Amino acid sequence: MTARRSTSRRLSAAAAVCSATLLLAACGGGGGSLGGDDEVAAGPVKIGLLVPQSGVYKSLGDDMKAGFEVYLEQHDNMLGGREVEVVLADEGETADSGKSAADKLVKQDGVLAVTGVVSSAVLNGVVDLFESEGVPLVGSNASPTTLTDAEYIWRTSYVNDEPGKALGAYAAEQEDGPVYLLAADYQAGLDETTGFKETFEPAGGEIADEVYTPFPDTSNFQPFLSNLQSSGAGAVFTFYAGGAAVEFVKQYDQFGLAGEITHYSAGFLTEGSVLDGQGDSALGTLTAMNYSADLDNEVNEAFVADYQEKTGMLPTTYAAASYDAAAVLDKAIEASGDDLSSESLNAAIGEVGEIDSPRGTWEFNDNGTPIQMWYLREVQEVDGELRNVVVEELGTLGD
Numbered sequence: 252m253t254a255r256r257s258t259s260r261r262l263s264a265a266a267a268v269c270s271a272t273l274l275l276a277a278c279g280g281g282g283g284s285l286g287g288d289d290e291v292a293a294g295p296v297k298i299g300l301l302v303p304q305s306g307v308y309k310s311l312g313d314d315m316k317a318g319f320e321v322y323l324e325q326h327d328n329m330l331g332g333r334e335v336e337v338v339l340a341d342e343g344e345t346a347d348s349g350k351s352a353a354d355k356l357v358k359q360d361g362v363l364a365v366t367g368v369v370s371s372a373v374l375n376g377v378v379d380l381f382e383s384e385g386v387p388l389v390g391s392n393a394s395p396t397t398l399t400d401a402e403y404i405w406r407t408s409y410v411n412d413e414p415g416k417a418l419g420a421y422a423a424e425q426e427d428g429p430v431y432l433l434a435a436d437y438q439a440g441l442d443e444t445t446g447f448k449e450t451f452e453p454a455g456g457e458i459a460d461e462v463y464t465p466f467p468d469t470s471n472f473q474p475f476l477s478n479l480q481s482s483g484a485g486a487v488f489t490f491y492a493g494g495a496a497v498e499f500v501k502q503y504d505q506f507g508l509a510g511e512i513t514h515y516s517a518g519f520l521t522e523g524s525v526l527d528g529q530g531d532s533a534l535g536t537l538t539a540m541n542y543s544a545d546l547d548n549e550v551n552e553a554f555v556a557d558y559q560e561k562t563g564m565l566p567t568t569y570a571a572a573s574y575d576a577a578a579v580l581d582k583a584i585e586a587s588g589d590d591l592s593s594e595s596l597n598a599a600i601g602e603v604g605e606i607d608s609p610r611g612t613w614e615f616n617d618n619g620t621p622i623q624m625w626y627l628r629e630v631q632e633v634d635g636e637l638r639n640v641v642v643e644e645l646g647t648l649g650d
Contacts, residue, residue, distance in 0.1 A: 295334040296591070298580065299356035299365035302573075306344030307493060308369045310524050311569050315367055315391055318570030321557050322577035330577065331584025333591075338362055342373055349373030350380070357384050363593055364389060366576040369569075371395040371411065371438060378404060387597040389579055391572040394620065396442050403597055405619040407579060407606075408572040409541055410649075411439050412446030414517035415488070417539040417625035417645040419450030422486060422515050429459035430515075431484035433475060435491055436463035443490035443517050451488075459484035472499050476506045486513035489520065496520045497528040504532035513537065518639070521630050523567040526637050533630040533637060541623050542568040542610040543641045545633075551609035565638075571609045578606050613649075622649035 300319060302312035316339070328335060338360050340352040349370060356362050357380060365381070366389040368374050374393040381388045381403045390406040398404060422430055432447065434440035440463060448458065459482045464475055479487055487508075491499045500520065503509055509532060518540025521533050544555050544565040554574060558566040566574075583599035584591060605614045613623035624647050628639040 299362035301367040304341040314569040315573035318573035346372040407575040411442035415446030420454040423454035423456035428485040429457040432461040435466040492519040500529040554609040
């Protein structure tokens with residue numbers, strides 16, 4: 252059992268209400284606060300924000316950066332009563348670029364903690380760095396199923412197999428015939444279908460076939476869609492994201508399957524800017540996700556309004572998880588008090604308890620990932636705009 256797991260969870264922390272100025276510095280920018288194992292004296296605390304600022308995942312990085320900044324702006328640019336200096340680092344699009352940026356944040360910039368990370372390959376590659384240096388990483392997207400026993404890695408997003416898990420039992424109840432599985436052939440695709448099968452088959456569901464498309468090389472999905480059509484399945488569960496999600500959804504519609512074969516998917520398929528690229532082809536697609544911009548709660552109402560004012564767009568699950576990473580750090584820095592250091596902060600993160608989030612209230616489980624509600628969403632047109640509209644709750648995962 253890790254030290255993290257042995258701690259209790261019920262230290263309360265008041266929200267910080269102060270005024271100060273956010274200092275947003277490029278990676279490598281100087282700052283006056285200390286990080287690592289040193290106790291942090293008066294002055295701003297440095298938080299590393301490790302997100303893609305280049306490459307294919309830049310849009311996700313932009314969402315995460317904006318979500319983190321919205322939280323700071325709502326709290327007078329303070330976390331735990333301390334002025335914050337955000338040190339921005341470019342994760343890039345490879346494991347090597349992400350590891351290099353993380354190494355600089357921890358060893359040269361001396362940050363108190365790091366948040367962000369889009370790629371699961373990057374996250375797997377930096378675990379040893381954060382564990383050996385004793386610096387907490389409050390991850391806000393990447394979450395491979397293989398990461399199970401790290402002491403300094405926390406994730407405010409989900410575990411990769413959870414969207415599939417959330418949908419499996421629901422699909423089994425809705426479908427009379429077999430369901431076809433179709434996903435990109437890499438770790439995330441395998442995680443998603445494994446999660447789906449884990450709840451679908453015990454609920455009585457039958458798998459028609461399970462097919463993985465070469466990643467990232469597949470842009471023509473017609474042969475795979477032809478096989479799906481001839482399988483006799485009445486529904487399909489898929490996993491695609493980014494540009495592949497746009498192409499898949501458009502070709503699914505062009506092939507005549509939209510409206511004919513019920514399309515279930517992990518929420519990444521229609522999340523964020525890809526939905527605009529898919530257009531009306533996405534209408535009726537059913538997805539599972541831990542967040543939707545139309546969730547009816549007070550925190551989300553303020554988050555959506557401020558995020559739209561800042562970016563002109565609706566927030567995504569990536570932005571919400573980054574917003575929540577700031578909330579976690581806020582409570583943990585406050586709880587650390589005058590003994591603030593990376594070590595004390597990591598211990599305090601394990602004690603933050605419930606987080607009032609745009610997605611609803613959640614808290615960390617013993618593995619450092621959220622216990623949270625999952626939602627069934629349907630792509631609908633609302634006031635002339637395509638939205639992922641919450642249809643119903645799918646239940647809580649993570650406990």
